[in-house]
Amino acid sequence: MNTPLKQDADADYLLIGGGLQNALILLALAARKPDASITLLEREDALGGNHIWSFQALDLPESAKLWASALFEYTWPGYQIHFDHSSRWVQGSYRSCSSEHLDRVVRGVADARANIRLRMGTPVVRCDANSATLKNGEVLRGRIVVDARGPEQCAQSRGGGFQKFVGLECRLRQPTLMTAPLLMDTRCPQKDGFRFYYVLPFTEDRVLIEDTYFSNDPGIDVEAISQGIQRDAHRLGLDIESVLRTEVGVLPMPSRSPFSAKPEGPIHAGYAGGWFNPGTGYSLAAAARLAEHLSRTPIDDTFGAAWKRLVRQMRIQSHFLAFLNLLMFGFFHGAKRQRLMERFYLVSDPVIHRFFAMQNTAADMWRIMYVGAPWTPKGWAKRAESPPGAGSGPR
Template identity: 35%
Template sequence: MERSNGCDVAIVGGGLAGGLIALALAERCPGLHVRVIEGGAAAGGHHRWSWFASDLDPAGTRLMAPFRMAQWHEGYEVAFPRHCRTLQTPYRSLASRDFAAHLATALPAGTLATGQRVAGLAADGVTLAEGGRVPAGVVIDCRGFQPTARLQGGWQVFLGRHLRTDRPHGLTRPTIMDATVDQTDGYRFVYVLPLAADEVFIEDTYYQDAPVLDRPLLSGRLDAYAAAHGWAGTVLEQETGVLPVITGGDFAGWQAEQRVPGVARAGAGAGFVHPLTSYTLPFAVETALAVADAFAHQPQMTGDALATMLEQRAADHWRRTGFYRLLGSMLFGAAGPAERYRVFERFYTLSDPLIERFYAGRSTWTDRLRVLSGRPPVPIGAAVQALVQPRAPLYSGTQQQRDCA
C-alpha cells in the first residue's frame, strides 16, 4: 500500500490528536507506514493536557500509560466564595515536552517530520509550503480549531506558568478551580498543579465573551496570586491559550465548510472537544483507538471511508454533547460576568460520580435532571432567555483572537 517516497497514512498536525493516532496505529497496525507532518519544531506544541482517571476506559488508560505524566491519586480540590470541597477522583496531567519525548521513542524512525509547513491537502497526499509533496494512501487533518461564523459561543482564555519555588510549597493535590479570586471580568478561576515538592503550575483562566488574551494583565494577576500564597522562585515555562466554548451553531454546515473530499479530520478542528470545558484528551484518545481499530479491521482503508467514519463520529459527538452547550448558553447569557461563577459553584455540590461523568461527556438523563433541578444559580427568566437567544458567532469577520502582549 505504501507509495514511493510517500506513506500509507499522512497525519497533518503533530498535536495531541495527530500524535495519539500515530501511536495507536503503530501499536495496532505496525505494518502501516505513517508520517506525521508537523509545522512546529516538535510534536505537541507548547501545551499541558489534563484529565481525570475516570475519563478513560481500560484501552485508553493503556494507550496513555507509557507517557511520563504527573499523577495525583488522592483527588483534587475546588474553592468558591461559599463552597470548598475535596473530591476523590484521581487526576493526571501531561506536558507537551513529555508527549513529544515519548512519541520520538515509541514511533518508528522517520514517522515524525517536524518543521514542515503544509500548503494544501488532497485525498492522495500533502503539499508542503517549502515545496515538494508527500504522496499518501490516506490523509488525516489533525490541525486545531479555527474561528468560524458557523458556530456560536464564547471563549476560554488562559495564561499558565510553571514555577520552581525557592522552598517547598506544601501542596499535596491539585486545585482544579479556585474561584475565590476576583470575578469582575467574567467567570475566572486559578488552576494549580503541584508538580514536585518545589514546582507548581499555576494558570489564570477566564470564560469571557471575546477571544482577547491580555498577557500583561494575566501575568500580573499570576504574580499576585503566587505572592499571596508565598510562592517565589524561577519561572521555568509559560503558556497561553484561547479556546472556544461552543454553545450552538450549524455543525453540519461547519463540517461542509471545511471538508476536503477524501481527507479525514480529527481533533478539536473536527469538533472532538467538550463544548463547555474545552477538554480534548479523552476524545482524542477515543478517536485514536477508533482509527486504529478501523485500519486493523480493514487494512485497505480508503480516505473516503475514513473521512465518512470520522465525520459521522463527530456528528454523533455533537448530538451527545448538546446538554453541555445548553449549560454554556446559561453560563454566558443568564448572568452578568461577575455572577457566572455561581453556575459552577452549585455544580460542585453534586455527587462525585455525576461530576466524573460530566467531565467525560457521559452525563446520564438522571444527571442532567439533577444538574438542572433545585434552586437555580441564575435568574430563571434570564436562563430561559439565554436558551432561546443565540450567542455571538465564534468568528464574525473582523473578530480576531488577540494576544495583547
C-alpha cells in the same frame, strides 16, 4: 470507498500537524497496528507546541492505557475545589503531560519503527482525502489523511464565550504543602466573567499557577495577569522564587456545536475539526476517542458502522455541552455565573468525570440541567462534600 490501493500510497496514515490529536493517533496506531505505515508532517521543529495538557479519570478509556500510559507524566488521586461558601474534593485520577514529554514519547516510538516517519519543519499548504501538498510543492499520498492543524484552522466564531488563562510555571522559595491539584479557587476578586485560580503542584517546589476566566470577551492582557499571579500567589500559600515558563490559552466555549465529521476523508480532527469539549474548551478526551477508533478499525472500514456510532455520540454530547454555554454566556453574568458554577459542582464525582469526558448520560443531562442548576430549589441539590482536610486534598 476513497482509500487508494496500498501500493500507490506513501503511507497508510498521513497525519498533518504534530499536535495533541495526531500524537495520540500515532501512539494508538503504533500500539495496535504495528505494520501500518505512518507519516506525520509537522511545520515546527518540535511536537505539541507549548502546553501542559491535563485530563480527568474518564478522559482516556481504560483500553487506551495500552498506548497512552507513557504520557502520564504527573498523576494525582483527585483534586480540590474552593468556592466562597463551599469546598469539595473530587476523587479520581487527574493527570498532566507537558509538550516536551509528548515530544519525547512520540519520538521514542517513531525512532524504534522503520514504518513511522516524523517529518519536522514541513508545512502543509493543502490536503484532500488521499494527499497532502507541502509548501515545497511535494505531494504525498496516504490511504487515510488526518488533518489536525490545530486551533488556528477554526477561525469561525460559533458564539458563546471563552475559557482564557495565563499560566506561570514557577519555582518556589519554600516547599508547598499542596499534594494535589487545585482545580478551581474562586476566592479572588471576580472580574471579566467568572474568575478562578488553578494550581498544579508538580513537585514540592515547582508548580503551575493559572489565572482563568470564563468570559464573553476573548481579549487577554498577558502582562497584567502575569504580574497579578506573582502578586497574589502568597494568598494560595505559594512563595514564588522565579517564573520558568508562561503559557497562554484563549479556548472557545461555543454556544453552537463545532463538531462536524463526514464519512469520508480527509478527517478534520483535533481542535480544528471540533473534536473538543465545548463545555471546557479541552480536547484530550475527544482526541483519544478518535485515536481509539482509528487504531481499532481496519483501515478499509474507517468510515463504517463504528465511525457512525462514534460521530453520533460525539454530536449529541457536543450539542448538549454547547447548549450549556448558550445558557451560561447568554444569561448568567457577573455573580450569577459564579453561582451557576458552584451549583454545577454539587453533582457527584462520576457525573463530573462523565461531563469532562463527553460521556454524559441522559440522567446526567437531567441532573446538570435541574439538580445542579440555580433555578432548582437548593434543598433538592446534593450538598457539597466537605474537603477531607484543611488546605489541599488528601494527605
